[in-house]
Amino acid sequence: MIRSVAALFVFAVILCGYIVLRPSGAGRSAPATADMTANSATVTRAAQSDTILAPVMPSAQLTNSAVIQAPRRTIAPGARVPTDKTGMDTTAANVLAGLGLTVVQNPTSANDDPMRAMTAGVLSGIGAVTGKTLTTVNQTPTPATALEMLVVKALKEGQNDAYIDTLVNEAAAAGNITVPEILVTSDGRVDTYVLLSSIITQATIAAGGAAPAVPDRPEGVEVRMVQRATQTEQYRFYTVKRGDSLGAIAVNFYGNVRKYNLIYEANRSTLSSPNDLRVGQRLTIPDA
């Protein structure tokens, strides 16, 4: 009796060990693939198997499942990921450029991104005075960063998402690369899922596909009605979970990583920088 109990116990321990230690990306759903027929080239992200699968994965599905299923692996707390100010669009476009695809970045309207519009105005002002033809914000050939080169190399090798996640996080932890601020998660990791999904989204749009849809009912949202003298206003709140990045929250609520700034600006009193998310922090989510 004792022997069989002990045997069962050992079996349970081994099973638990397997569940905990198996590769974290194993549970991921379908591979995301963008068929770039327009540019007669193919961008793929292989899944666990190395098979390259064809047609375009609906981008809406991609964004809906984004936040929860992103590959996570815990690293020692306290590690600080080096960040830079590169925008997500630029990073994604550079990765695609590294793969031999020219993506004209979708010009965001002034309403979507006032900072982009302001910067474009500044650049044309400087260009008019200096006489130099300045590249505008929308078509800047920013040199590829170490992060971008790393991702390009891995994608060319047909590596899967979990591999890229580990690769990028090890490089960031070692201080070898800097990453866009909005990719830093509440536990100090790099959110490679948002990075990879941005690349797919851009490739899809470049190939004439639809822009990602806004998720109907974002995960973990708390809605509160506030009665004012004249009207009732609706506020949405989100409590930061372990592994969330500002980019992922923006994808979750707006279906678009670019709109992270809406959340950032609305929470400036508690959020000192986009890479400063803390677990349990309560964020106001403005309407898009």
Next chain:
Amino acid sequence: MRMYFGITAVVIGLAGPALAQDVQITDGFATANVTVGTTQITISRSQDTNAVISGEFAKTSRPCPEFCIQPMIPAVGVTPVGELELITFLQEKVDAQTGLLIDARVPDWFDKGAIPGAINVPFAALAAENPYQSEILRALGAVVIDGGFDFSGAMSLMVYGNGPWDAQGSRAVQALVAAGYPASLIQNYRGGLEDWLHLGLSTVRP
């Protein structure tokens, strides 16, 4: 220093010209012509010896906080300047395309009237919070190198805001220095549009 600066502006602006037939910039120097990019600009002073300031720039006591008195040197190593240095900067640096006169105010203010030859670079565009900040630094002559910027070929800058009570110029200067822009390349015209107008100097509406 600050008090002296303010009194000088008022005395020259209101009393000085009343005695002269002709309102010059300095004795024997009435007009400055500068080529800015492809446009020709002219700076001179109003010849109406009875002109006085009215409206926004005549206010003395804006509430502080918000509109607090600004330092002449918003960041260590920045050079404070007045109107004559500004005009010389336009003639020597901007004309030769080695310098830029930066109006750091929000576009609404800039559109109402600016110093001739200035370009509008709102302070918020220079802040680290602007995800496209690096594009502006590059346009100012910074070169992207591994993990940062090389400012050795960057342009000389002169920055101004609305006046001694307005933080927009100071914030732009501080944002530039925080981004690594060499303070030795930055000059600050604290007097801003207010002091400029008090001297009857030309403004343009872009």
